[in-house]
Amino acid sequence: METSSIPRKKIAIDIDDVLGDCVGGLIKYCQDIHNRTLARSAFVSYHFERVLGGPKEAALEVLRDYTNSSHFAHIEPLPGAKEGVADLQRTFALYCLTSRRQGDPHKQITLDWLARHFPDSFCEVCFGYNEYTQTGPTLTKAQICAQKGIDWIVEDSLENALRFTAESATSIILIDAPWNQSSERYDHIQRVKDWLEVVRTIRTLENRLPAS
């Protein structure tokens, strides 16, 4: 909860492939369970059927089984994420923002993972509409950000980043990944290579704010 009388700037941070290595977990799952080797560079789309090949339904089944597996429950934090969150937490109100399914066991798996790796880091964990399962909450991530007055967002999905720009006029820090490449440049999206640059970029944005 916010304790200062001065409202702190609000930052929403995605889980999968921002806080935690979801794709890395999927690569390990495919190797261990399906004896299939996939390189991280092959993930050129967040639509996994384009990465895995074959019919969409088969790819979604792999994805579904992965998210029900211990591989998913125990993904590793991305390098620098713990340190970056600890740094930002000193001066900002941090919201965890995910499109993971809200129903159990997924919600509990998510809360347990956050408690294990990012204890007491977030003032709220928000679950947005999941376009794969089309279940759960009806608000999209962009709508949640608009509703909560989020100032900055840390994301890895370019599609989400573009929706944020359109629906909430919020600045996005986009962590560079094979699946979010684009030749376009967008005013509200700042591409960074890792968590060190996430923190550096947000501190720069903070310093540009007019003194209150």
Ligand SMILES: [Mg+2]
């Ligand atoms: Mg993500």
